[in-house]
Amino acid sequence: MAYPTPREIIILCIFFCILNIAMGEWNTRDFQRREHSLVKPYQGSGMNVPQWDFLGSTMVTNSYIRLTPDRQSKAGAIWNNVPCFIQNWELHVQFKVHGGGKTLFGDGFAIWYSKNRMESGSIFGSVDPFTGLGIFLDTYSNHNGPHNHNHPYISAMVNNGSLMYDHDTDGTLTQISGCEAQFRNRDYDTYIAIRYENNKLTVSTDIDNKSGWKECFAVEGIKLPVGYYFGVSAATGDLADNHDVISVKFYDLDGDDADKTAPYIGLPEASVMEAPRDRIDDSKGSYLLGSMTGWKLFVIIILLIIGIGVCVMVGVMVFQKQQENSRKRFY
Structure with missing residues (x-):
């Protein structure tokens, strides 16, 4: 059996290095901007x-940069002070959410591409309403209202400045998509990737320590203007x-070498949005009733009336x- 010469080994190594670099550029096509x-x-x-x-x-x-400590009623944020004029981009955020709570914890944090920079508010420490894109990583375990998902939960909202984030339903009335993601209290690094390319928004995570991205959701028909700012905010x-x-x-x-089309400068738009879900007003105690609205509530009222009637009849x-036993004692 003939073994390769040292020269052939060197040539082979150079070939694989060039191939690896070429494939890497083909897979990412990205350039990090400081x-x-x-x-x-x-x-x-x-x-x-x-x-x-x-x-x-x-x-x-x-x-690390700690936006909030593990203490009640805190809010913090970091904001890039350079506006983004790049049409297609990808943002990787390495983060860690952890604390002493075992069953009760919150509230979560948000990643922003927004016109509203350095403004405090009620959406995970940032202003409401906002104009732009918000990616919400909601950890509030005692979540509000009826949901078909568990927490922690990642969702996205595109806002032109006219929508309000609905805290009673954890934003499910205005989200464009979302997924469950158990990223809290991990012993290893956790990541989220937000990719915006050709009017498509894709959110992926690496929270299972597998050194690879897992798609959370992808939504077509998203228009984001250039000139907004990136930020991350959190609140407890x-x-x-x-x-x-x-x-x-x-x-x-x-x-x-990209095809330089005219940048979009209008208001943020989303061509699709998830179907609204029933709102439950926790402050009035209706969370305990779940989704008992309309005819369901009518049936419950009828059953209560019947129950009261039965109790009255039994009492009579x-x-x-x-009374009959009392009269018998006198005979």
Whole structure:
């Protein structure tokens, strides 16, 4: 058997290296842009972080950026201060959500591509209503209203500034899609990828420590204008968690040889939206009734009336029996 010569081995290695690079470029077609990325070491000169601003309870450490500590009623955010004028892009966020709660924890965090930068509010620490795209990673275990999913839950909302996020239904009235994702209290790194290319939004996760992306959902017909800002915000309420951001990496999918069409500058649009679900107002205690509306509630009222009538009849019969026994003692 003839063995390859050292020269042939070197040529073979060079060939596989070139092939690997070519395949990698074919699979990703991306180029990382520093102006929209956030990686360690975070700090520049002094306490400043280049291209990023901070809001609320956010704390910068050597290993992570903590948006909220595991304490009640906290909110924090980080915002890129460079507007994005790239039409097709992909954003990778490495994060960690963890805390001492075993059965009760919350609220979660959001990843933004939004016109509204550095504005505090009620949607995971950011303003409501907003204009742009919001990806919500909701961990609130004692979730509101009737749902056909468990928590934690990832969902997306596209807003032109006219919609309000419905906290009573955890945003299910306005979401374009979503999926369950058990990313909380993992012992390893967790990631989410948000890809926007040719009016298609794809959200994928790597939360199973498999070093590969798993698609969460994909939605066609999404129009996002250029010139908005990327950000990440988080909030706690009566329940709490640590919400940590380890890195944000932005990839330009257009490339130098891309077909340069006119950038979209209108309002954000979504051609599809999931069917609305019944709203339950928890403040009035109707969460306990589940989805008992309309004829179901009518049937329950009828059954209650019948039950009360039976109780009255039984009470009358018992009373008459006692009266009869009382008269017999006098004979």
